[in-house]
Amino acid sequence: MTTIQRIWRLRNRLIRLSGTKCQDCGLVTYPPKAACPKCGSRNLIEIELPREGEVLTYTVLNIPIKGFEQYAPLIIAIIKLGEAKVLAQLTDVKPEEVRVGMRVQATIRRTAPTLDGVVPYVVKFKPIRGEEADLKEREAEALTA
Amino acid sequence: MRDVFIVGVGLTEVGKRVDVALRDLAAEVVVKAMEDAGNEKPEAIVVGNMLSSLVEQENLAALIADHTGLRGISGFKAEGACGSGGAALLAGYSLVSSGLFDKVLVVGIEKLHERPTPDTARGLAYAADADYELIYGISFAGLNALVMRYYMDKHGVTREEMAHWAVMMHENAYHNPYAQLRKKITLETVINSPVIADPVRLFDSCPLSDGAAAIMLVSEKYRKLNDTPVRVAGIGNALDSPDLSSRFELDRFIAAKLSTDRALRMAGVSIDDVDVAEIHDAYSIVAAISIEEIGFAERGKAPRLWAEGRFRPGDKPVLNPSGGLKARGHPVGATGIYQVAEIAMQLRGDFPGLKVGGEVGLAQNIGGVGSNVTTVVLRR
Numbered sequence: 001m002t003t004i005q006r007i008w009r010l011r012n013r014l015i016r017l018s019g020t021k022c023q024d025c026g027l028v029t030y031p032p033k034a035a036c037p038k039c040g041s042r043n044l045i046e047i048e049l050p051r052e053g054e055v056l057t058y059t060v061l062n063i064p065i066k067g068f069e070q071y072a073p074l075i076i077a078i079i080k081l082g083e084a085k086v087l088a089q090l091t092d093v094k095p096e097e098v099r100v101g102m103r104v105q106a107t108i109r110r111t112a113p114t115l116d117g118v119v120p121y122v123v124k125f126k127p128i129r130g131e132e133a134d135l136k137e138r139e140a141e142a143l144t145a
Numbered sequence: 146m147r148d149v150f151i152v153g154v155g156l157t158e159v160g161k162r163v164d165v166a167l168r169d170l171a172a173e174v175v176v177k178a179m180e181d182a183g184n185e186k187p188e189a190i191v192v193g194n195m196l197s198s199l200v201e202q203e204n205l206a207a208l209i210a211d212h213t214g215l216r217g218i219s220g221f222k223a224e225g226a227c228g229s230g231g232a233a234l235l236a237g238y239s240l241v242s243s244g245l246f247d248k249v250l251v252v253g254i255e256k257l258h259e260r261p262t263p264d265t266a267r268g269l270a271y272a273a274d275a276d277y278e279l280i281y282g283i284s285f286a287g288l289n290a291l292v293m294r295y296y297m298d299k300h301g302v303t304r305e306e307m308a309h310w311a312v313m314m315h316e317n318a319y320h321n322p323y324a325q326l327r328k329k330i331t332l333e334t335v336i337n338s339p340v341i342a343d344p345v346r347l348f349d350s351c352p353l354s355d356g357a358a359a360i361m362l363v364s365e366k367y368r369k370l371n372d373t374p375v376r377v378a379g380i381g382n383a384l385d386s387p388d389l390s391s392r393f394e395l396d397r398f399i400a401a402k403l404s405t406d407r408a409l410r411m412a413g414v415s416i417d418d419v420d421v422a423e424i425h426d427a428y429s430i431v432a433a434i435s436i437e438e439i440g441f442a443e444r445g446k447a448p449r450l451w452a453e454g455r456f457r458p459g460d461k462p463v464l465n466p467s468g469g470l471k472a473r474g475h476p477v478g479a480t481g482i483y484q485v486a487e488i489a490m491q492l493r494g495d496f497p498g499l500k501v502g503g504e505v506g507l508a509q510n511i512g513g514v515g516s517n518v519t520t521v522v523l524r525r
Contacts, residue, residue: 057292062339063284076281085389
């Protein structure tokens with residue numbers, strides 16, 4: 001189980017999707033680093049990554065780690081977001097609908113409670129469908145909430 | 146730097162060892178390794194272990210030294226996730242080659258069956274990035290599954306080709322008295338086994354294991370403690386990101402290549418000289434990438450080669466005559482020590498399972514999803 005301290009520290013990065021960009025070699029990295037993994041430069045700036053991208057690879061976990069049982073089958077993907085890659089959960093999609101190359105967009109959702117029982121929000125990714133379908137989905141969510 | 150020799154090894158049966166306390170499991174292999182080395186006592190002990198906190202026990206060097214009549218010697222624990230054994234060997238090697246000590250006992254130990262499986266599985270995921278990966282609930286199997294799908298897609302590898310690895314490992318382990326899974330299986334066993342983290346199935350994965358292994362490392366002065374000392378000709382370690390997101394290439398383990406290159410260069414041998422190797426097949430995908438990064442196969446080709454029958458006894462190199470992590474088992478912090486002890490015994494000619502012999506052997510121990518890798522080259 002994660003802690004409230006960790007969620008609090010990461011609150012901006014997890015919601016805004018922050019990466020770091022090397023001012024010397026140009027490499028964009030997620031998660032953010034203190035120095036560039038490619039050239040070692042410490043001359044980095046924090047940037048916001050694009051919020052739309054495509055699935056590079058994914059897995060469906062029938063047994064997530066302890067604390068995440070409620071999300072099984074849990075779909076985790078590595079998503080290409082501009083020049084960076086981001087590992088995150090996919091949501092609003094059935095396991096059998098996920099495809100490599102599928103276009104997805106960031107959405108802010110609840111995740112498993114921390115040790116202290118706090119329910120944190122993180123960025124997850126959902127498929128980009130037509131706007132109409134999206135609206136229906138949100139209506140359905142509002143109804144079930 | 147001084148030459149370092151292996152003059153004693155001790156292994157215990159890998160499996161569900163709830164019958165034995167951590168300290169007694171360690172004592173069994175410490176005593177065996179000392180007896181193998183002419184009953185000589187070490188001056189220091191280095192313990193490889195990842196998750197002893199699960200059994201509410203840290204300070205392992207003190208615990209094990211005291212329990213085995215070695216109170217007063219020097220020591221500490223080394224940790225590098227599933228590569229903890231390799232990390233302990235790197236430390237032990239350095240202590241001897243530097244001249245600080247002449248006799249160092251490297252002990253690997255892990256007890257994963259003390260706690261309910263969900264607790265253990267969560268602990269194993271601590272090898273990943275806690276802030277940016279664990280926060281989504283992904284398991285260690287899940288992280289390997291992400292790499293497996295990417296690799297299979299990119300290189301056009303089939304499900305059946307991947308499955309051959311497990312079949313071969315079970316065949317090898319069948320002869321190994323220390324192995325956890327001593328039963329032969331078929332391709333169907335693998336392909337029809339339950340999905341843990343798609344595309345990783347149960348038989349693509351190593352089992353949960355308890356186990357311990359010990360190796361006595363000595364300087365030239367003490368090489369005669371054993372009739373057939375084996376020289377640690379080269380050792381190399383390399384690190385990569387614990388997270389997958391920032392990897393330059395998802396189908397590669399750069400640290401495995403770097404550590405191999407370092408170990409081979411130090412040993413002054415080429416990859417073609419290697420007769421036998423124990424590689425880190427925690428998942429069949431890890432075996433494939435490890436084989437390719439070491440240089441036994443071209444990128445994307447390892448599964449095709451093993452499906453065609455390569456790497457079995459009689460071939461050069463023979464891979465994992467022990468049965469590998471897949472079937473010998475993967476007592477996490479002890480695995481790297483098992484691998485090197487098994488290779489030493491192959492070169493000495495007294496491995497109690499499949500004997501393949503040889504002059505040059507290699508062991509590769511991988512922590513995390515390729516983030517902490519130690520490669521060791523041994524010569525008879």
